[in-house]
Amino acid sequence: AFRPLVFSGVQPTGNLHLGNYLGAITRFVEMQDTHDCIYCVVDLHAITVWQDPKALRTQIREVTAAFLAAGIDPKAHIVFNQSQVSAHAELAWIFNCVARMGWLNRMTQFKEKAGKDRENASVGLFAYPNLMSADILAYRATHVPVGEDQKQHLELARDTAAKFNHDFADSIGELGLGEGNEGFFPQPEPLIQGPATRVMSLRDGSKKMSKSDPSDNSRINLTDDADAIAQKIRRAKTDPEPLPSEVAGLKERPEADNLVGIYAALSGTTKEAVLADHGGALFSAFKPALADLAVEKLAPIAGRMRELMADPAYVDSVLADGAARARAIAMPILNDVKDIVGL
Numbered sequence: 081a082f083r084p085l086v087f088s089g090v091q092p093t094g095n096l097h098l099g100n101y102l103g104a105i106t107r108f109v110e111m112q113d114t115h116d117c118i119y120c121v122v123d124l125h126a127i128t129v130w131q132d133p134k135a136l137r138t139q140i141r142e143v144t145a146a147f148l149a150a151g152i153d154p155k156a157h158i159v160f161n162q163s164q165v166s167a168h169a170e171l172a173w174i175f176n177c178v179a180r181m182g183w184l185n186r187m188t189q190f191k192e193k194a195g196k197d198r199e200n201a202s203v204g205l206f207a208y209p210n211l212m213s214a215d216i217l218a219y220r221a222t223h224v225p226v227g228e229d230q231k232q233h234l235e236l237a238r239d240t241a242a243k244f245n246h247d248f249a250d251s252i253g254e255l256g257l258g259e260g261n262e263g264f265f266p267q268p269e270p271l272i273q274g275p276a277t278r279v280m281s282l283r284d285g286s287k288k289m290s291k292s293d294p295s296d297n298s299r300i301n302l303t304d305d306a307d308a309i310a311q312k313i314r315r316a317k318t319d320p321e322p323l324p325s326e327v328a329g330l331k332e333r334p335e336a337d338n339l340v341g342i343y344a345a346l347s348g349t350t351k352e353a354v355l356a357d358h359g360g361a362l363f364s365a366f367k368p369a370l371a372d373l374a375v376e377k378l379a380p381i382a383g384r385m386r387e388l389m390a391d392p393a394y395v396d397s398v399l400a401d402g403a404a405r406a407r408a409i410a411m412p413i414l415n416d417v418k419d420i421v422g423l
Protein backbone atom coordinates (compact mmCIF):
# COMPACT_ATOMS: atom_id res chain seq x y z
CA ALA A 81 0.00 0.00 0.00
CA PHE A 82 1.18 3.56 -0.67
CA ARG A 83 2.57 5.21 2.44
CA PRO A 84 3.63 8.87 2.28
CA LEU A 85 7.37 9.38 2.56
CA VAL A 86 8.75 11.26 5.55
CA PHE A 87 12.21 12.85 5.74
CA SER A 88 13.71 14.70 8.66
CA GLY A 89 17.11 15.33 10.19
CA VAL A 90 18.96 16.34 13.34
CA GLN A 91 22.39 17.97 13.44
CA PRO A 92 25.22 16.28 15.34
CA THR A 93 26.37 19.56 16.83
CA GLY A 94 26.45 18.87 20.55
CA ASN A 95 24.10 17.78 23.25
CA LEU A 96 20.64 16.78 22.12
CA HIS A 97 18.11 18.52 24.30
CA LEU A 98 14.49 18.33 25.35
CA GLY A 99 13.45 20.62 22.45
CA ASN A 100 14.96 18.27 19.87
CA TYR A 101 13.31 15.34 21.63
CA LEU A 102 9.79 16.78 21.93
CA GLY A 103 9.79 18.93 18.78
CA ALA A 104 11.37 16.34 16.50
CA ILE A 105 12.41 12.89 17.73
CA THR A 106 9.14 11.89 19.48
CA ARG A 107 7.30 12.94 16.33
CA PHE A 108 9.68 10.79 14.25
CA VAL A 109 8.79 7.82 16.44
CA GLU A 110 5.03 8.40 16.15
CA MET A 111 5.09 8.59 12.35
CA GLN A 112 6.62 5.15 11.88
CA ASP A 113 3.29 3.30 11.98
CA THR A 114 1.70 5.26 9.17
CA HIS A 115 4.57 6.44 6.97
CA ASP A 116 7.80 5.24 5.37
CA CYS A 117 10.43 7.26 7.18
CA ILE A 118 13.97 8.40 6.45
CA TYR A 119 15.75 9.90 9.46
CA CYS A 120 19.09 11.50 8.86
CA VAL A 121 21.98 12.67 11.02
CA VAL A 122 22.75 15.83 9.07
CA ASP A 123 26.51 16.04 9.48
CA LEU A 124 27.03 18.26 6.42
CA HIS A 125 24.79 20.83 8.08
CA ALA A 126 26.84 20.58 11.26
CA ILE A 127 30.08 21.68 9.56
CA THR A 128 28.56 24.99 8.46
CA VAL A 129 30.11 26.08 11.76
CA TRP A 130 33.50 24.63 12.76
CA GLN A 131 33.34 21.27 14.54
CA ASP A 132 36.13 19.45 16.29
CA PRO A 133 36.65 16.35 14.06
CA LYS A 134 36.89 13.82 16.89
CA ALA A 135 33.89 15.28 18.68
CA LEU A 136 31.90 15.33 15.43
CA ARG A 137 32.47 11.61 14.91
CA THR A 138 31.20 10.89 18.43
CA GLN A 139 28.23 13.20 18.03
CA ILE A 140 27.16 11.48 14.80
CA ARG A 141 26.96 8.23 16.76
CA GLU A 142 25.23 9.97 19.65
CA VAL A 143 22.38 11.33 17.52
CA THR A 144 22.05 7.87 15.95
CA ALA A 145 21.93 6.34 19.43
CA ALA A 146 19.23 8.85 20.43
CA PHE A 147 17.11 7.90 17.41
CA LEU A 148 17.38 4.20 18.28
CA ALA A 149 16.96 4.70 22.04
CA ALA A 150 13.81 6.76 21.48
CA GLY A 151 12.29 3.89 19.50
CA ILE A 152 13.05 4.43 15.82
CA ASP A 153 13.24 1.07 14.06
CA PRO A 154 16.20 1.15 11.63
CA LYS A 155 15.09 -2.04 9.86
CA ALA A 156 11.54 -0.96 9.08
CA HIS A 157 12.73 2.59 8.23
CA ILE A 158 16.03 4.22 7.24
CA VAL A 159 18.57 5.81 9.61
CA PHE A 160 21.85 7.13 8.17
CA ASN A 161 24.21 10.09 8.09
CA GLN A 162 24.01 12.62 5.30
CA SER A 163 27.68 12.73 4.24
CA GLN A 164 27.53 9.05 3.20
CA VAL A 165 24.98 9.68 0.44
CA SER A 166 26.53 12.02 -2.12
CA ALA A 167 23.16 12.82 -3.72
CA HIS A 168 22.54 15.37 -0.92
CA ALA A 169 25.58 17.48 -1.81
CA GLU A 170 25.10 17.08 -5.57
CA LEU A 171 21.46 18.10 -5.52
CA ALA A 172 22.27 20.97 -3.15
CA TRP A 173 24.63 22.37 -5.79
CA ILE A 174 21.90 22.26 -8.40
CA PHE A 175 19.55 23.99 -5.94
CA ASN A 176 22.24 26.63 -5.29
CA CYS A 177 21.69 27.46 -8.96
CA VAL A 178 17.87 27.44 -8.71
CA ALA A 179 17.20 29.33 -5.45
CA ARG A 180 17.75 33.10 -5.51
CA MET A 181 20.04 35.20 -3.30
CA GLY A 182 17.04 37.28 -2.26
CA TRP A 183 15.24 34.20 -0.92
CA LEU A 184 18.20 33.20 1.23
CA ASN A 185 18.75 36.76 2.41
CA ARG A 186 15.38 36.57 4.12
CA MET A 187 16.22 33.52 6.26
CA THR A 188 16.02 34.50 9.93
CA GLN A 189 18.04 31.51 11.18
CA PHE A 190 21.08 32.68 9.18
CA LYS A 191 20.78 36.13 10.69
CA GLU A 192 20.57 34.63 14.19
CA LYS A 193 23.44 32.19 13.71
CA ALA A 194 25.74 34.57 11.84
CA GLY A 195 25.10 37.33 14.37
CA LYS A 196 26.74 40.70 13.82
CA ASP A 197 29.76 39.28 12.00
CA ARG A 198 27.99 38.26 8.78
CA GLU A 199 31.06 38.86 6.63
CA ASN A 200 32.83 36.13 8.56
CA ALA A 201 30.07 33.47 8.36
CA SER A 202 30.81 30.47 6.14
CA VAL A 203 29.27 30.34 2.69
CA GLY A 204 27.81 27.00 3.80
CA LEU A 205 25.90 28.61 6.66
CA PHE A 206 24.28 30.97 4.16
CA ALA A 207 23.47 28.21 1.63
CA TYR A 208 22.33 25.75 4.34
CA PRO A 209 18.62 25.95 3.38
CA ASN A 210 19.45 24.70 -0.14
CA LEU A 211 21.13 21.64 1.33
CA MET A 212 18.03 21.11 3.45
CA SER A 213 15.84 21.32 0.34
CA ALA A 214 18.10 18.71 -1.27
CA ASP A 215 17.86 16.44 1.80
CA ILE A 216 14.09 16.28 1.43
CA LEU A 217 13.73 16.36 -2.35
CA ALA A 218 16.48 13.80 -3.05
CA TYR A 219 13.84 11.31 -1.89
CA ARG A 220 10.84 13.26 -3.19
CA ALA A 221 9.67 13.18 0.41
CA THR A 222 6.29 14.81 0.99
CA HIS A 223 6.10 15.05 4.81
CA VAL A 224 8.67 16.72 7.04
CA PRO A 225 8.17 16.64 10.83
CA VAL A 226 10.11 19.57 12.34
CA GLY A 227 9.98 22.17 15.09
CA GLU A 228 8.60 25.62 14.43
CA ASP A 229 12.07 27.09 13.81
CA GLN A 230 12.24 25.17 10.50
CA LYS A 231 9.04 26.53 8.99
CA GLN A 232 10.76 29.20 6.93
CA HIS A 233 13.27 26.70 5.52
CA LEU A 234 10.42 24.40 4.46
CA GLU A 235 8.78 27.29 2.64
CA LEU A 236 12.03 27.84 0.79
CA ALA A 237 12.17 24.13 -0.13
CA ARG A 238 8.66 24.42 -1.57
CA ASP A 239 9.63 27.51 -3.58
CA THR A 240 12.75 25.79 -4.87
CA ALA A 241 10.79 22.68 -5.92
CA ALA A 242 8.24 24.89 -7.70
CA LYS A 243 10.91 26.96 -9.48
CA PHE A 244 12.76 23.83 -10.62
CA ASN A 245 9.48 22.38 -11.96
CA HIS A 246 8.76 25.65 -13.74
CA ASP A 247 12.25 26.38 -15.13
CA PHE A 248 12.60 22.85 -16.52
CA ALA A 249 8.94 22.17 -17.39
CA ASP A 250 9.67 21.46 -21.08
CA SER A 251 12.52 19.11 -20.34
CA ILE A 252 10.51 17.32 -17.66
CA GLY A 253 7.68 16.88 -20.16
CA GLU A 254 9.93 15.68 -22.99
CA LEU A 255 11.54 13.09 -20.75
CA GLY A 256 8.14 11.98 -19.41
CA LEU A 257 9.28 12.61 -15.82
CA GLY A 258 6.38 14.74 -14.60
CA GLU A 259 4.27 13.30 -11.80
CA GLY A 260 0.69 14.37 -12.43
CA ASN A 261 0.37 18.15 -12.78
CA GLU A 262 2.96 18.94 -10.16
CA GLY A 263 6.13 18.59 -12.18
CA PHE A 264 9.11 16.51 -11.11
CA PHE A 265 9.34 17.49 -7.43
CA PRO A 266 6.39 17.36 -5.00
CA GLN A 267 5.68 20.22 -2.59
CA PRO A 268 7.03 18.99 0.76
CA GLU A 269 4.75 19.71 3.68
CA PRO A 270 6.04 20.71 7.11
CA LEU A 271 4.37 18.83 9.97
CA ILE A 272 4.65 21.19 12.94
CA GLN A 273 2.31 19.65 15.46
CA GLY A 274 1.83 18.85 19.12
CA PRO A 275 2.10 20.87 22.32
CA ALA A 276 5.91 21.38 22.12
CA THR A 277 6.78 22.67 18.64
CA ARG A 278 8.95 25.36 20.22
CA VAL A 279 10.41 24.45 23.61
CA MET A 280 11.82 27.59 25.22
CA SER A 281 14.89 28.00 27.41
CA LEU A 282 14.16 27.29 31.09
CA ARG A 283 15.95 30.44 32.17
CA ASP A 284 14.59 32.81 29.52
CA GLY A 285 11.10 32.21 28.16
CA SER A 286 11.78 34.45 25.16
CA LYS A 287 14.56 32.25 23.69
CA LYS A 288 14.23 28.77 22.25
CA MET A 289 16.07 25.91 23.90
CA SER A 290 18.98 25.30 21.51
CA LYS A 291 22.16 23.27 21.27
CA SER A 292 23.80 26.21 19.62
CA ASP A 293 23.76 28.25 22.86
CA PRO A 294 26.58 26.72 24.94
CA SER A 295 26.19 29.31 27.72
CA ASP A 296 22.67 28.14 28.60
CA ASN A 297 23.16 25.64 31.44
CA SER A 298 19.40 25.41 32.05
CA ARG A 299 19.07 23.21 28.96
CA ILE A 300 17.82 19.67 29.65
CA ASN A 301 20.05 17.31 27.70
CA LEU A 302 18.93 13.84 26.62
CA THR A 303 21.98 12.40 28.36
CA ASP A 304 21.26 14.10 31.72
CA ASP A 305 20.79 11.82 34.73
CA ALA A 306 17.70 11.93 36.97
CA ASP A 307 19.23 14.41 39.45
CA ALA A 308 20.27 16.85 36.76
CA ILE A 309 16.83 16.75 35.11
CA ALA A 310 15.02 17.33 38.42
CA GLN A 311 17.36 20.15 39.42
CA LYS A 312 16.98 21.99 36.11
CA ILE A 313 13.19 21.83 36.37
CA ARG A 314 13.26 23.02 40.01
CA ARG A 315 15.40 25.98 38.97
CA ALA A 316 13.33 26.91 35.91
CA LYS A 317 12.28 30.54 35.84
CA THR A 318 8.55 30.95 36.59
CA ASP A 319 6.11 33.60 37.76
CA PRO A 320 4.41 33.63 41.20
CA GLU A 321 0.84 32.96 39.94
CA PRO A 322 -0.91 29.57 40.12
CA LEU A 323 -1.53 27.73 36.84
CA PRO A 324 -4.68 28.85 35.03
CA SER A 325 -7.47 26.38 34.37
CA GLU A 326 -7.73 27.30 30.67
CA VAL A 327 -5.12 27.55 27.90
CA ALA A 328 -6.15 31.15 27.22
CA GLY A 329 -4.74 31.96 30.67
CA LEU A 330 -1.23 31.02 29.46
CA LYS A 331 -1.08 34.02 27.15
CA GLU A 332 1.54 36.56 28.29
CA ARG A 333 2.98 33.87 30.60
CA PRO A 334 5.74 32.33 28.44
CA GLU A 335 7.40 30.36 31.26
CA ALA A 336 4.13 28.80 32.42
CA ASP A 337 3.12 28.09 28.83
CA ASN A 338 6.47 26.39 28.20
CA LEU A 339 6.32 24.11 31.26
CA VAL A 340 2.71 23.14 30.58
CA GLY A 341 3.60 22.36 26.95
CA ILE A 342 6.53 20.22 28.07
CA TYR A 343 4.29 18.35 30.51
CA ALA A 344 1.68 17.77 27.80
CA ALA A 345 4.22 16.51 25.26
CA LEU A 346 5.95 14.20 27.75
CA SER A 347 2.64 12.68 28.81
CA GLY A 348 1.25 12.47 25.27
CA THR A 349 -1.72 14.73 25.98
CA THR A 350 -2.68 18.36 25.34
CA LYS A 351 -2.19 21.57 27.32
CA GLU A 352 -5.96 21.57 27.90
CA ALA A 353 -5.76 18.14 29.58
CA VAL A 354 -2.78 19.19 31.71
CA LEU A 355 -4.59 22.30 32.94
CA ALA A 356 -7.73 20.27 33.65
CA ASP A 357 -5.58 18.29 36.13
CA HIS A 358 -3.21 20.99 37.39
CA GLY A 359 -5.13 24.27 36.98
CA GLY A 360 -4.89 26.24 40.24
CA ALA A 361 -1.62 24.53 41.28
CA LEU A 362 1.37 26.62 42.31
CA PHE A 363 4.71 25.96 40.65
CA SER A 364 5.96 24.61 43.99
CA ALA A 365 3.58 21.68 43.36
CA PHE A 366 3.65 21.53 39.56
CA LYS A 367 7.44 21.50 39.19
CA PRO A 368 7.96 18.30 41.23
CA ALA A 369 5.21 16.58 39.21
CA LEU A 370 6.89 17.70 35.98
CA ALA A 371 10.32 16.61 37.26
CA ASP A 372 8.98 13.12 38.08
CA LEU A 373 7.38 12.82 34.66
CA ALA A 374 10.51 14.04 32.86
CA VAL A 375 12.73 11.61 34.76
CA GLU A 376 10.32 8.73 34.08
CA LYS A 377 10.32 9.45 30.32
CA LEU A 378 13.90 10.60 29.73
CA ALA A 379 16.08 8.54 32.08
CA PRO A 380 15.44 5.22 30.26
CA ILE A 381 16.42 6.86 26.96
CA ALA A 382 19.67 8.11 28.46
CA GLY A 383 20.33 4.57 29.72
CA ARG A 384 19.76 3.00 26.30
CA MET A 385 21.91 5.69 24.68
CA ARG A 386 24.77 4.80 27.03
CA GLU A 387 24.47 1.11 26.10
CA LEU A 388 24.48 1.92 22.40
CA MET A 389 27.44 4.30 22.73
CA ALA A 390 29.37 1.44 24.33
CA ASP A 391 28.97 -0.49 21.06
CA PRO A 392 30.10 1.92 18.31
CA ALA A 393 30.57 -0.92 15.81
CA TYR A 394 26.84 -1.68 16.02
CA VAL A 395 25.89 1.99 15.63
CA ASP A 396 28.19 2.28 12.61
CA SER A 397 26.65 -0.83 11.06
CA VAL A 398 23.16 0.70 11.38
CA LEU A 399 24.42 3.84 9.60
CA ALA A 400 26.14 1.88 6.82
CA ASP A 401 23.03 -0.22 6.16
CA GLY A 402 20.83 2.89 6.18
CA ALA A 403 23.16 4.74 3.79
CA ALA A 404 23.05 1.88 1.27
CA ARG A 405 19.25 1.86 1.33
CA ALA A 406 19.07 5.67 1.15
CA ARG A 407 21.41 5.69 -1.87
CA ALA A 408 19.19 3.19 -3.66
CA ILE A 409 16.31 5.69 -3.46
CA ALA A 410 18.19 8.94 -4.02
CA MET A 411 20.57 8.01 -6.85
CA PRO A 412 17.90 7.27 -9.51
CA ILE A 413 16.15 10.54 -8.57
CA LEU A 414 19.44 12.46 -8.86
CA ASN A 415 20.10 10.83 -12.24
CA ASP A 416 16.68 12.00 -13.46
CA VAL A 417 17.46 15.51 -12.19
CA LYS A 418 20.74 15.52 -14.14
CA ASP A 419 18.92 14.39 -17.30
CA ILE A 420 16.31 17.11 -16.80
CA VAL A 421 18.97 19.81 -16.41
CA GLY A 422 21.01 18.49 -19.36
CA LEU A 423 23.98 17.25 -17.34
Ligand code: ADP
Pocket residue numbers: 089090091092093099100101102103104225226227228229230276277278279280288289290291292
Ligand atom coordinates in the same frame (compact mmCIF):
# COMPACT_ATOMS: atom_id res chain seq x y z
P1 ADP B 1 19.22 22.94 17.27
O1 ADP B 1 18.20 23.93 16.78
O2 ADP B 1 19.07 22.63 18.72
O3 ADP B 1 20.62 23.27 16.86
P2 ADP B 1 18.68 21.12 15.03
O4 ADP B 1 18.80 22.31 14.13
O5 ADP B 1 19.53 19.95 14.75
O6 ADP B 1 18.88 21.55 16.55
O7 ADP B 1 17.16 20.69 15.06
C1 ADP B 1 16.72 19.34 15.04
C2 ADP B 1 15.22 19.31 15.14
O8 ADP B 1 14.83 19.75 16.45
C3 ADP B 1 14.51 20.25 14.15
O9 ADP B 1 13.31 19.60 13.70
C4 ADP B 1 14.16 21.44 14.99
O10 ADP B 1 13.02 22.13 14.49
C5 ADP B 1 13.87 20.79 16.33
N1 ADP B 1 14.10 21.73 17.43
C6 ADP B 1 15.25 22.35 17.75
N2 ADP B 1 15.11 23.13 18.82
C7 ADP B 1 13.81 23.00 19.21
C8 ADP B 1 13.02 23.56 20.27
N3 ADP B 1 13.56 24.40 21.16
N4 ADP B 1 11.71 23.20 20.37
C9 ADP B 1 11.15 22.33 19.49
N5 ADP B 1 11.84 21.78 18.46
C10 ADP B 1 13.14 22.10 18.31
Ligand code: NA
Pocket residue numbers: 229
Ligand atom coordinates in the same frame (compact mmCIF):
# COMPACT_ATOMS: atom_id res chain seq x y z
NA1 NA C 1 17.27 24.15 14.54
